[in-house]
Amino acid sequence: MVDWDVRPASVVDVEAVAELRALVLRDDLERLGRYDEQRVRQRLRDEFDPTHTWVIEVGDAFAGCVALRQAEDAHWLEHFYLAPHLQGRGIGSDVLRGLLERCDRDGALVRLNVLQGSSARQLYERHGFTLETEDPVDVFMVRKPA
Numbered sequence: 001m002v003d004w005d006v007r008p009a010s011v012v013d014v015e016a017v018a019e020l021r022a023l024v025l026r027d028d029l030e031r032l033g034r035y036d037e038q039r040v041r042q043r044l045r046d047e048f049d050p051t052h053t054w055v056i057e058v059g060d061a062f063a064g065c066v067a068l069r070q071a072e073d074a075h076w077l078e079h080f081y082l083a084p085h086l087q088g089r090g091i092g093s094d095v096l097r098g099l100l101e102r103c104d105r106d107g108a109l110v111r112l113n114v115l116q117g118s119s120a121r122q123l124y125e126r127h128g129f130t131l132e133t134e135d136p137v138d139v140f141m142v143r144k145p146a
Contacts, residue, residue, distance in 0.1 A: 002058055002089050009053035017065045018044040024081045028115040032137055068099055074109035096127050104146045113138045
């Protein structure tokens with residue numbers, strides 16, 4: 001198990017998050033015929049809001065991020081990226097578990113979308129997310145509070 005921590009994001013984190021997003025999503029976006037080197041980064045820059053985003057650090061170094069945005073009917077889990085060399089070591093599950101416990105205390109429904117064919121879908125299913133709807137590119141999932 002790797003020691004990790006989270007801290008609130010700030011505006012200065014946007015470029016590190018944009019680069020990680022491009023790296024993490026590249027294979028899935030290429031498989032879906034939707035990878036554009038500039039667009040993948042710009043979409044993050046356009047949507048990045050540090051007020052509901054946390055940076056994941058391993059050894060005081062940037063390792064990933066996650067956002068939990070409150071909407072009218074649910075919380076949206078967004079921009080959950082972890083450096084590839086750290087995936088599969090329990091960090092993502094631990095971070096997700098902590099966020100979901102918070103949502104459960106609030107009685108909040110949690111929604112997310114994941115790319116079709118992404119291995120991240122298995123992580124979300126292990127944590128109680130189920131299919132809500134899908135299209136050729138995205139799978140929309142939902143989790144009711146425990």
